[in-house]
Amino acid sequence: MQRRLEHEPTMTDHQQLVEALTSPIRIVGEERVTVSPPELADLPIRSREFEIVCDSGDRHTDRWQGVPVLDLLERASVPAETTHLLVESTDGYRVCIDVEAALEGLVAVARNGEPLTAVADYESRFVSAGTRGPRTAKDVWRIEPRSLSPGEDPDVYERFDAND
Structure with missing residues (x-):
């Protein structure tokens, strides 16, 4: 039996990865666009390996x-x-x-082939190379x-929860 490459999810895998999505994503560019969960399901799913480094120093690849x-x-x-993206959680x-x-980066809906809703308490997460764990919005x-x-400080646009 031949295994499919991890970066090419099958149609069934694709459906499983996005079926847990319930919230749309709003993109505010020159146009304001809302991408609904069914529209997200129509977009290509890609697979990438990222290391997440927590503030504690723990590393998870x-x-x-x-x-x-x-x-x-x-x-x-x-x-x-555009020089920066402001990524906001619910x-x-x-x-x-x-x-x-x-x-x-990705707006991830799965980790290691499992929908995020099955392995975490959130349904999507912004992840990218070199982005520290606390900066990966869920x-x-x-x-x-x-x-x-x-010279403008991007931190002035950020808002963090004191519990994070």
């Missing part, structure tokens, strides 16, 4: 499956001068990520491109 951030942004005509937690790092509901001036 997993294979994440999800929708590439670039595929989501293409739906809302992102301005060319609970108001926000992170401002350098666009180059963010474009390599239950993503909004992505907004930002154009920061040179």
Whole structure:
């Protein structure tokens, strides 16, 4: 029996990975677009390995499956001068990520082939290479491109929960 490559989920795998999604994702670019769970299911699912480094120093390397951030942004005509992405969770937690790092990322719906709802207490998570654990927003509901001036601190756009 031949195994499929992990970066090419089968149709059944694809359906299982997105069927747990209940919340749309809003992309606020030159246009405001809401991508519903059924629309997310129509987008390609990719698989990428990322190491998540927690503030405690613990490191976890997993294979994440999800929708590439670039595929989501293409739906809302992102301005060319975008330098950062503001990624917001349903609970108001926000992170401002350098666009180059963010474009390599995913809005993940699964980890190691299992839907996030089966292995965690959230249904989606922003993950990308080099992004520390506390900056990987869970239950993503909004992505907004930002154009920061040179020297402008991206932290002023962030909002963290004191319990995180």
